[in-house]
Amino acid sequence: MDIKLPLFISLSALFLVYSLFVYTSGTELTHPEINNSSASRGKALWQKHNCIACHQLYGLGGYLGPDLTTVISQKGKGEQYAKAFIKNGTQRMPDFHLNEEEIQSILDYLNSVSLTAVTYK
Amino acid sequence: MKENFKQNPALWFIATGLLALILGVFFGLVGSFQYIIPDFLAGSIPFFKSRPLHVSLVISWIFLAAIGGVYYYLPIIFKRNFFYPILVKIHFGIYFFTGIIILYCYFNGIFGGREYFEFPPVLALPIAISWVFFLLNFFKTIRGKFKTFPVYVWMWMTGIIFFLFTFIESNLWQISFFRENPVRDISVQWKALGSMVGSWNMLIYGTSFYIMEKIKGDDKITNTRITFFFYFLSLTNLMFNWGHHTYIVPASPVIKNISYIISMTELLILFNIIRNWKNTLKDVQKNFFSLPYRFLFAADIWIFLNLVLAIFISIPAINFYTHGTHITVAHAMGATIGINTTLLFSSVYFIFLKEKILSEENNKKKFSIGFWMMNISLFIFWISLIGAGITKAMEENHPFAVTNFMGLMNELAPFFNLLAISGFGIFLGILLLALPLLHSVIFPGRKN
Numbered sequence: 001m002d003i004k005l006p007l008f009i010s011l012s013a014l015f016l017v018y019s020l021f022v023y024t025s026g027t028e029l030t031h032p033e034i035n036n037s038s039a040s041r042g043k044a045l046w047q048k049h050n051c052i053a054c055h056q057l058y059g060l061g062g063y064l065g066p067d068l069t070t071v072i073s074q075k076g077k078g079e080q081y082a083k084a085f086i087k088n089g090t091q092r093m094p095d096f097h098l099n100e101e102e103i104q105s106i107l108d109y110l111n112s113v114s115l116t117a118v119t120y121k
Numbered sequence: 122m123k124e125n126f127k128q129n130p131a132l133w134f135i136a137t138g139l140l141a142l143i144l145g146v147f148f149g150l151v152g153s154f155q156y157i158i159p160d161f162l163a164g165s166i167p168f169f170k171s172r173p174l175h176v177s178l179v180i181s182w183i184f185l186a187a188i189g190g191v192y193y194y195l196p197i198i199f200k201r202n203f204f205y206p207i208l209v210k211i212h213f214g215i216y217f218f219t220g221i222i223i224l225y226c227y228f229n230g231i232f233g234g235r236e237y238f239e240f241p242p243v244l245a246l247p248i249a250i251s252w253v254f255f256l257l258n259f260f261k262t263i264r265g266k267f268k269t270f271p272v273y274v275w276m277w278m279t280g281i282i283f284f285l286f287t288f289i290e291s292n293l294w295q296i297s298f299f300r301e302n303p304v305r306d307i308s309v310q311w312k313a314l315g316s317m318v319g320s321w322n323m324l325i326y327g328t329s330f331y332i333m334e335k336i337k338g339d340d341k342i343t344n345t346r347i348t349f350f351f352y353f354l355s356l357t358n359l360m361f362n363w364g365h366h367t368y369i370v371p372a373s374p375v376i377k378n379i380s381y382i383i384s385m386t387e388l389l390i391l392f393n394i395i396r397n398w399k400n401t402l403k404d405v406q407k408n409f410f411s412l413p414y415r416f417l418f419a420a421d422i423w424i425f426l427n428l429v430l431a432i433f434i435s436i437p438a439i440n441f442y443t444h445g446t447h448i449t450v451a452h453a454m455g456a457t458i459g460i461n462t463t464l465l466f467s468s469v470y471f472i473f474l475k476e477k478i479l480s481e482e483n484n485k486k487k488f489s490i491g492f493w494m495m496n497i498s499l500f501i502f503w504i505s506l507i508g509a510g511i512t513k514a515m516e517e518n519h520p521f522a523v524t525n526f527m528g529l530m531n532e533l534a535p536f537f538n539l540l541a542i543s544g545f546g547i548f549l550g551i552l553l554l555a556l557p558l559l560h561s562v563i564f565p566g567r568k569n
Contacts, residue, residue, distance in 0.1 A: 002268035004275070007353060012282075015360040018379075019290070022312055026373025027305035040301065047234025053169040058307045058370045059445035060236050064156065064168050066526040067445055092159045094167060113303045116371060 041102075042109025049096050057113055064092060072107065072114040079107050127565065130209045131193035135469055136562045137217060138185030139555045142462070145178030146548050153544040156537040173239060174227050179457060180238050180321075181220060186465040187324040188212075188255065191277050193472055194331055195262055198274070204261030208254040215251035219244055237314055238291070245292045252285045271334070271343040272352050276327030279356060283320035287313045308372045315363020318456070323359065325461050328468045329417055335471070336414050337404075351390065358383055365435040369444055377437070384435035391428050394421070412474070412481055412488055416467035419496055423459030426503070427452060442517075447536075448510030451503050458499055458547065466554060479561045491553025498546025501539060509536035 046052070054065035061067075071077050086103050089095035098106070152171040154161045166174070192209055196202050203209055223240040226232070233239040259281055263274060291313035293299045299306055334343045342348065364380025394401075401421060408414040430452050434443050443449070473479040481488070516529055 004349065005267045008275075008279075008356070011353070011356060011360065018361065019312070022308060022372070022376060023299070023305065025375070026371070027302055027308060043300070048232065050169045050173065050232040050234050050239075052234060052236050052239075053172040056445055057303075059366070059449070060307060060310060062168075062172055063447060063450065092168075094163075094169075116303045 036108065036112075038105045039108040039112040042105035042107070042112075045098070045102055045106055046109055054093070058117075068110055068113075070114050070117050072111045073117070079111070082107060082110060129193065130213050131189045131472075132562065133213050134185045134189030134192060134216075135472070136559060137213075137220075138182045138189060138465075139469070139559050141178045141185060141220075142182035142551060143555055143559075145175055145182055146551050148172075148178060149175040150541075150544050150548050151175075153537070153541040157534065157541055169232075170227055170230065173232065174224070176237055177223060177227075177240065183321055183325070183457065183461050183465065185216070186469060187280075187321060187328060190328040190465075190468045190472070191259070191281075191324065194273075194328070195259070195277075198271075198331075199262060199265075201262065203258050204264075205254075205258050208258045212251045212254050212258075215247045215254075219247045219251075235291070235294070236310065238288075238317070242292060242295055245288070249285065249288060252281070252288065256281050256285060271330075271340065272348045273327035273330040273334075273343055275349075275352060276323045276330065279359075280320045280323035280327065283316060283323065283359060287317035287320055291317065304370060304372055307370050308367055308376070311366045311370070312363050315366055316359055319355070319359030319363075321461070323355070325464050325468075326355070329420065329464045332413055332467055332471050333417060336408060336411060336417075351393065354386060354389060358387060362387070362435070365440060366444070368437050368440050381435065381437060384432070387428060387432055387435075391425070391432065394425050394428070412492075413467045413471040415492060416463050416470065419492070420460050420463040420467070423455055423463060427455040427460060430455065430507075442514040443510060446510035446513040447506045447533075448514070451506035451510060454499070454506065455503050458495075459503070462551075463496075469558060473558060473561065478565060479557065484557045487553050487557060491550045493550075494546055495550030495554065498543045498550055501543035502547060505536045505539040505543065509533045509540070512536070 052061040054062045056062070056067040057069050059067065068082075071082050072079055083103060085093060086096075086098060086106060148166070148171050151162055151166055152168060152175055155163070155168045155171060162171070192203070223244060226241055226244075231241055233241050259278065263270070263278070290309060293309055293313075294306055299309055330343050330348075334340055361383040362380055364376045365384050367380070368377050401418070404414075405418050430448070434440050434448060434452065470479075474481060512533055513529060516532070
């Protein structure tokens, strides 16, 4: 008996079930307050200016700039530290000429990511 | 050039792919120089533009050349034309014009802002539609008894189905259920991208199995139990091993454990390569004169090197330090250039030599220099990325540490210099290999 097709279908079905598991398991919001409109706007701005080209979140992204997963909560860093970079840029990072409200939205987004980083092991 | 081949849309896919490769590697080179000279072309192509240009164009080369191969080989294998020939042309048209719009968007600073295969989300729709056409045409053309199909037909089928699935999955962020939850968003993105790479690998490896069968003149090798065992093992890895990218993401531990176990089954593939090493060497002695075979052999070496690296970085205790370092980039570059591009060059040369539109004799010296330049430069490139990754991992004691980023970049500068120089070597090597192919398409009447 040829089992190739049944095996393919079974594995595919298992993959679908697994996909649903990935979408829903272990992804419950630990800080429901992070799901606010300013953070959502910040995420949209993050994408609009293609920040991921240089920065990483949870290891996903470019390497020209630092990983920003916990930049808001890290000792010695925080909102003011991040704000200075966003506002002025650096030799490597362009100044995107964002207004105060936009900068705050990006900071809120980075804060929402930072709050999820309860463990990285 | 044979008249019927000139009108074959498979050739359009391949030629456009070659152009995408040259441009993609060029923008990669620009990006690598921006690492050492931050102001380099910063006014016209800043890094946040050069990177997506590089990534999307190289991924486009991979897809265009792989799809072109399927469109070329399938009618030969099944001895019948594609069921809907018009859909092949529509597929190309959609890809071509969507690609032009995506390039326009990048140059004008309009991004999707996602990792890897990114563009304004509305452009995902034509790509998905064209892929549905491809899928439909493929299944209508291969209709028949599945159990008699050689492994490469299974691999192409798998690649087509799973690309469509993972492509849709990579766009789920447009639904707020996924977008508004950072952990869910990152997990799904890693999942979609990890499996998407597996899907294009299926398309490419299928092609290399076909070429190997033809070079060896032995159609049994693509229908043995062991061949299918490794096909199903690769399929299982495509589905479940992507989770080793998410060890640091606070998602379900079940995903990480499954991924770790599945990733370790790649050891079986590694043992199989070592077991067959003697036979591989015999084949090399017999077939090294053939350019397509030479590329297959080079890819074998890259598979071995990249597999060893992949297995190492899939071990959680090692991954904890290496994730988010340039070692991950080394793995990506070894895979996309060392394995994928090398196998696709094998396929493109196989087709062009078969169709007699290119003479191996007339270009022997150029090909040989290009082949060695690309592979040696890539090896230096790969080693310098690993060196940069190890240095970064040793500097930082956990994945998100940003202690002194500028200090770290200065420490990594020697690796970046080597990266840019070897990147230039890769670019020259690829030019030597790809330009004669493009020349033969654009000027078919001249001496190629």
